[in-house]
Amino acid sequence: MLTAPVIVIASFAYVGLLFAIAYYGDKRADEGRSIIANPYIYALSLAVYCTSWTFYGSVGRAATSGIGFLPIYLGPTLMAALWWYVMLRVIRISKQNRITSIADFIASRYGKSQTLGGLVTVIAVVGIIPYIALQLKAISNTFFIVLQYPEIAMPDKHAAPLFLGDNTFYIAMLLAAFTILFGTRHLDATERHEGLVAAIAFESMVKLLAFIAVGLFVTFGLYNGFGDIFERAGKVAQLSGLLTLGGEGGSYAAWASLMFLSMAAIMFLPRQFQLTVVENVDERHLNKAIWLFPLYLFAINIFVLPIAFGGLLRFPGGSVDADTFVLTLPIAEQRPWLALFAFIGGLSAATGMVIVETIALSTMVCNDLVMPVLLRMKALRLTERRDLSGLLLAIRRGAIVLILVLGYLYFYLAGEAYALVAIGLISFSAVAQFAPAIIGGIFWRGGTRTGAVCGLAAGFGVWIYTLLLPSFAKSGWLPITFLSHGLLGAELLRPQQLFGLDGLDPISHCLFWSMLANIGCYVGVSLIKGPGAAEHGQATIFVDALKHSAAAPGSRFWRGSASVNDLQLLVGRFLGPERARDAFAAYARTRGAKSIEALAGDADLVHYAESLLAGAIGSASARVMVASAVEEEPLGLDEVINIIDEASQVLAYSRQLELKSRELEAATNELRGANQRLQELDRLKDDFISTVTHELRTPLTSIRAFSEILNDNPRLDDAQRAKFLGIIIKESERLTRLINQVLDLAKIESGNAEWHTSEIDLREVVEDSITAVSQLLKEGNIEIEMNLPPQAPAILADRDRLLQVMLNLLSNAAKFCDQPGGRIAVSLAQHGHYLRVDVSDNGAGISEADQAIIFEKFRQAGDTLTQKPKGSGLGLAISRQIISHFGGRLWVRSNPGEGATFSFTVPAQPGSAAWTAEADWSPATVVGPRAP
Amino acid sequence: MIRPSVKGQRLVALFLLGLLLLNYPLLNLFANTNHILGIPLLYAYVFAVWALLIGLMALVVERRKD
Numbered sequence: 001m002l003t004a005p006v007i008v009i010a011s012f013a014y015v016g017l018l019f020a021i022a023y024y025g026d027k028r029a030d031e032g033r034s035i036i037a038n039p040y041i042y043a044l045s046l047a048v049y050c051t052s053w054t055f056y057g058s059v060g061r062a063a064t065s066g067i068g069f070l071p072i073y074l075g076p077t078l079m080a081a082l083w084w085y086v087m088l089r090v091i092r093i094s095k096q097n098r099i100t101s102i103a104d105f106i107a108s109r110y111g112k113s114q115t116l117g118g119l120v121t122v123i124a125v126v127g128i129i130p131y132i133a134l135q136l137k138a139i140s141n142t143f144f145i146v147l148q149y150p151e152i153a154m155p156d157k158h159a160a161p162l163f164l165g166d167n168t169f170y171i172a173m174l175l176a177a178f179t180i181l182f183g184t185r186h187l188d189a190t191e192r193h194e195g196l197v198a199a200i201a202f203e204s205m206v207k208l209l210a211f212i213a214v215g216l217f218v219t220f221g222l223y224n225g226f227g228d229i230f231e232r233a234g235k236v237a238q239l240s241g242l243l244t245l246g247g248e249g250g251s252y253a254a255w256a257s258l259m260f261l262s263m264a265a266i267m268f269l270p271r272q273f274q275l276t277v278v279e280n281v282d283e284r285h286l287n288k289a290i291w292l293f294p295l296y297l298f299a300i301n302i303f304v305l306p307i308a309f310g311g312l313l314r315f316p317g318g319s320v321d322a323d324t325f326v327l328t329l330p331i332a333e334q335r336p337w338l339a340l341f342a343f344i345g346g347l348s349a350a351t352g353m354v355i356v357e358t359i360a361l362s363t364m365v366c367n368d369l370v371m372p373v374l375l376r377m378k379a380l381r382l383t384e385r386r387d388l389s390g391l392l393l394a395i396r397r398g399a400i401v402l403i404l405v406l407g408y409l410y411f412y413l414a415g416e417a418y419a420l421v422a423i424g425l426i427s428f429s430a431v432a433q434f435a436p437a438i439i440g441g442i443f444w445r446g447g448t449r450t451g452a453v454c455g456l457a458a459g460f461g462v463w464i465y466t467l468l469l470p471s472f473a474k475s476g477w478l479p480i481t482f483l484s485h486g487l488l489g490a491e492l493l494r495p496q497q498l499f500g501l502d503g504l505d506p507i508s509h510c511l512f513w514s515m516l517a518n519i520g521c522y523v524g525v526s527l528i529k530g531p532g533a534a535e536h537g538q539a540t541i542f543v544d545a546l547k548h549s550a551a552a553p554g555s556r557f558w559r560g561s562a563s564v565n566d567l568q569l570l571v572g573r574f575l576g577p578e579r580a581r582d583a584f585a586a587y588a589r590t591r592g593a594k595s596i597e598a599l600a601g602d603a604d605l606v607h608y609a610e611s612l613l614a615g616a617i618g619s620a621s622a623r624v625m626v627a628s629a630v631e632e633e634p635l636g637l638d639e640v641i642n643i644i645d646e647a648s649q650v651l652a653y654s655r656q657l658e659l660k661s662r663e664l665e666a667a668t669n670e671l672r673g674a675n676q677r678l679q680e681l682d683r684l685k686d687d688f689i690s691t692v693t694h695e696l697r698t699p700l701t702s703i704r705a706f707s708e709i710l711n712d713n714p715r716l717d718d719a720q721r722a723k724f725l726g727i728i729i730k731e732s733e734r735l736t737r738l739i740n741q742v743l744d745l746a747k748i749e750s751g752n753a754e755w756h757t758s759e760i761d762l763r764e765v766v767e768d769s770i771t772a773v774s775q776l777l778k779e780g781n782i783e784i785e786m787n788l789p790p791q792a793p794a795i796l797a798d799r800d801r802l803l804q805v806m807l808n809l810l811s812n813a814a815k816f817c818d819q820p821g822g823r824i825a826v827s828l829a830q831h832g833h834y835l836r837v838d839v840s841d842n843g844a845g846i847s848e849a850d851q852a853i854i855f856e857k858f859r860q861a862g863d864t865l866t867q868k869p870k871g872s873g874l875g876l877a878i879s880r881q882i883i884s885h886f887g888g889r890l891w892v893r894s895n896p897g898e899g900a901t902f903s904f905t906v907p908a909q910p911g912s913a914a915w916t917a918e919a920d921w922s923p924a925t926v927v928g929p930r931a932p
Numbered sequence: 933m934i935r936p937s938v939k940g941q942r943l944v945a946l947f948l949l950g951l952l953l954l955n956y957p958l959l960n961l962f963a964n965t966n967h968i969l970g971i972p973l974l975y976a977y978v979f980a981v982w983a984l985l986i987g988l989m990a991l992v993v994e995r996r997k998d
Contacts (some may be wrong), residue, residue: 071954074954077986078950079947080989081989082943084939085940227969231967244965244972255959259954288993290989291989298983302979305975
């Protein structure tokens, strides 16, 4: 009943179902209602790790080495625990930098190097070809086997002709067609294929269920449970060794190498990178995947050993290839539906792997290998082409076909020599070469591009020599002496006992030498010459990725100028003009610009454009394209370091700035106060000037008036003429006096007065002053009383000035004392450190209000309007200045109606009896009037 | 988002524990011909440890902040 048409139709129906799911998934994604945005789908999609290797090959391996098949699944379980630190970093970095493949990741980390991107792509393609061959082998063999139902027959050792006569070739081409349809319908800037993820999640379920179905059938259908199978196996001599490890079962070295290799594989296989990193929708899904994925691995491996032993017991003698037990056991027991289910499960596992892996590889080939070369070929003038998306898709499709053809060729040339797992391990060993460059790239800033290139090249070279070439030798395409006697007969260069290292299985042996060469060169060369400017920037972005949730705007390591229009046109050439416009508009919105035209052609925009392009053509090529559209100035290492220094300096400056601004505030306040005082003084000056001019004008007016009278009336009589002349003379004198006083006061106030200081006897001065006014007193009939001590200490002062003060006080007293019967009393006494002189009169007294006024310039007691002014009003002001200058005080005590007493103090000379330190004696430092 | 690194540290600890339990020399302790419940000791040990690790990893990741 399992005829060829049935099987073929079933296969196509299944693939058609996958298509339908993928189509539906893409449609929902376009509507914005993604069906894959949940952690269970994400974790299931990661199970693409399990291919025909898992479905068929594990049983085959278990049949020869017992539990030695298992480390391939233990490794990823343990690695998943580290995903929290490692994979999260990778996902975040990739999202930030729009990285869409492994080659992109490595190239981007090491300064967006195209060389590195190309090298990684070559290694990936060459390394994965055996893996693809293994899937082809599984499909073609199981197809043959299921066709033989109900007979059991193994396919011939490959007798089919190459290419057109070979079924496997057609299978390969069919797979290529499926892959092209799944993955290259259009270009996506983010390289995401939501439909594909949905389809893969589905096929993961199918292969799990199919395997478990067969497992249940064998364990509980054919036998009586686990115990039963193992017990029976233990009884068979050659099988009992498989129940344990060591010796026949496989060494511990192999166990450890397989674990390490699978840990690298789960991270760096292109299909794993694609699904774990690129297709990741939400970082948080990773958390559930950390344990869901290992759980899947556990579930699909429970029944491997029972099936293996079931097969070994059922088909003793090795007539049936253990790699086929999953299929041949149901066939042998006449279960067609189960067999078909198993076949579909195996087909599912193989097609899932091929599709995803090939898509990932073709992306790398297009972005990192072909496009950079084409862009450099000026003859093609690709940078001037208007629409390149067609070219890109064509390159990718060509790459897919090429990869599958190469896979087929490897299968043809070398596939027969190995069991499935052995072939797969060759690929794992190749992919493991990415580990140092990537892990170093994430955690070590010192990794350089040259170091990565050397490490990868060295590791790859060792891999080719110790695993790839031997696989050809074992299939007969290279002389077998290559293996047994080494290259050119050099024993030390035997590819699987290199330098005499014996005793390791080929995989462990290759692992050791390739890692030694790889890590050694990577670390060594990186340390010899440190990272360059651009690398340094990228290194920081990668290693510190978790410190910044998003790169701050304006922190790009780039300098140049670009026009927004140019950038938009450039992006449009690859993504299509509409999508470019939408992307730019979205960007403008997020930056708060009103329209695309309002955007600034700054580093952030360029970076955005670059990242858009990177999704379509890879970051290295994107760099080239953008560089052709903008004028870029290369940054030297100094400048990058300067930029970084600047950033840290800015922090320090901002603190200083704060301080300065506070100081500035304080200074401004001070200035304001000073300004106010200045305005006040200005007003006072204006007052002073107006008053002085007024005062000067008054006598001048009199003089002029009387002079005119004299002039106009020549026939005035002598008596009158004499009187008028007398007035003129008096007024002139008054004017002179006034001017002198003003000048005097001005000089004293400004500190420009001359002081002739000497030791004087105050008594003498007082006496002299009284003598000077004696005439005035006699005229006014004023009595004077003197109270002077016999002795007084000498003082340091200007004699004339003191005299001036005394004269002023005395004349005032004379002016204001009672008329008639005026009395003036003068006394001199010593009070502590001071000598004090009092001049009292018995006049009308001074009201309290006037007491403050009289010391002001041009002010006199009484109302100047109604009373004729007696004097200039400057006398007391000057006197006060003089007394202040000597360090003393001048004040008045008076009650209205009881006369007034003017007193002043002068400090006694230092060195005499008591001298106070309070009085600052040096004349030059006394400035300004001193308030009482 | 990075939640408290306690989870990360615990996971690293589980990683190291797994490495230890599932390799030479501890592995060798169970590599004999004994049986447990009819199942060879080695198989039972490896699968039991595997299941335990997965369970612990699930616990660490899924536990709400305590």
